[in-house]
Amino acid sequence: MKNKIANALSDFFYEYETPRQVLVRNRRVGVVCRLIQLGVLVYIIGWVFIYEKGYQSTDTAVSSVFTKMKGQGYTNVSGNEKVWDVADYVFPPQGDSSFVVMTNYIVTEGQRMGRCPELKGKHNCSTDADCEEGSFKRQMTGVCANRTKTCEVLAWCPVEDDHNIPDPPLLMSAENYTLFIKNSVTFPLFDVTRSNLVEGINSSYIGKCLHDPEDAPLCPIFRLGDIVKLSGFNFETIARVGGAIGIVVDWTCNFDLHLKHCKPKYTFHGLYGNPAETDKAKASVGYNFRYARHYMENSVQKRTLYKVFGIRVDIIVQSLARKFDIIPTLTAIGSGVGIFGVATVVCDLVLLYLLPKREFYKHMKFKNTNTYAKDPDSEAGSIETELSKK
Incomplete structure (x- = not known):
């Protein structure tokens, strides 16, 4: 038992396994392999290193x-x-x-809190019944103003009239700010x-x-x-x-x-x-917004309302x-080397499944071994049998 354990450890530490390689002389497969390898090389050098700068680490700023x-x-x-x-x-x-x-801007001066009719064209009415108290965006009082035939509202009066925007703009001098x-x-x-x-x-x-x-x-x-x-x-x-x-x-x-x-x-x-x-x-x-400048006049609070366009x-x-960093550099190189394996996979698929002599290539690529025991106390022996020779 000790000998078997010692032999197993010896085999593990002192033996090296290497894959078997078969050199295939086939023009079409060779061209496909080199083209794929060239594409991978262009990708690694051109895209990963030159365009994406995969050899550098990155950072964004606090501003x-x-x-x-x-x-x-x-x-x-x-x-x-x-x-x-x-x-x-x-x-x-x-x-x-x-x-x-x-x-x-559009300026509405001298506004004070009170009751006043809406602008013509907004909330038109003929009787008080048309002005539902507390409805719409304005705080309506439920009264229809006879003079304007619009609903009366509780608001800063007079109400703003922003239909006519000054043209040309009042502050064209802003161009030189x-x-x-x-x-x-x-x-x-x-x-x-x-x-x-x-x-x-x-x-x-x-x-x-x-x-x-x-x-x-x-x-x-x-x-x-x-x-x-x-x-x-x-x-x-x-x-x-x-x-x-x-x-x-x-x-x-x-x-x-x-x-x-x-x-x-x-x-x-x-x-x-x-x-x-x-x-x-x-x-x-x-783009516009409103702001107001409040003031007192004869103990009455008033304001000047500006509708600002800006x-x-x-x-x-x-x-x-x-900046250059060895870690992303090695990572990029390692991933690139791994991608080179794509050429081997593609060429193996072509050799083993697409070419007319695929059975021959299978026999050359794979070797079958028959293993049997000579006696219980002896080491296992193996006979390598070539399935095909040419």
Whole structure:
């Protein structure tokens, strides 16, 4: 018993098994094999290593964005002159990565809480019975106003009339406003922090530059009119009814190179609410919201209501950094070597099942052995029998 165990251990530790290989001279099979191997090689080198960069590890950035608008607007509505600065036309004013620049508005002044008739064309009535108290979007009082033949409502009076949007837009001067973007990104895996104020972008350069995709692609100061144009919008159209624009700051970096090569790239895209949309069956176009400025007059609370049409700007940071790493490199090489086995499998299938001499190839590839015992105490013997010889 001990001898059998010792022999088994000896066979396990001191013997090496190798697969048998048969060299087959067949032009068609050889060409198929080499073509498959070439395809696998092209896939490994071209796709895995060059295109997908399978030899590198990847990381995405933690990002922060700060913005600042500059510029003044001027309006003259019915002889009422007004100068608009950043505090008036930017919402919210904190310099977020998403904000709205007002380009047009409808103002309703001197509103006070009370009872007043709806606008003509809204909730028309002939008697009080047509005005169900508390129904619809307005808080109705159940009274039909004889003068307008519309239902009376409890609301801020006079009610807003937003049918006629000013055309041309009141703040066309917004086209010359400028936007300053300051962006910082950190790649935790590689312990790298970068800012869009890269090498050469100093206070002197910022003071005189204006972003241009060709001449000044790294300048962080953007003219609002240029942003609209690069996103595919017409400024007068988007200024009239509003819209949304995305500014994408793309950080695609290869840290196998020097850090100075890691620079942002700015692109501009029109988002939802395209003002060129004319099909009313689709989603509503433009972008607008309302806000009110409250005040007291003769101990009565009043407000000025603004319906604001503006350009919503969303700054979107996308990032992907890469750097050489031995682990993904070995993984890519190992998977590539494994794929080379596809050529062997395909060629074996062709040899064993498709070619006219498939039985011959089967006899050459596989050897059958007959094993029988000479006596109970002797080792097993084997006789190898060739099933076919040629």
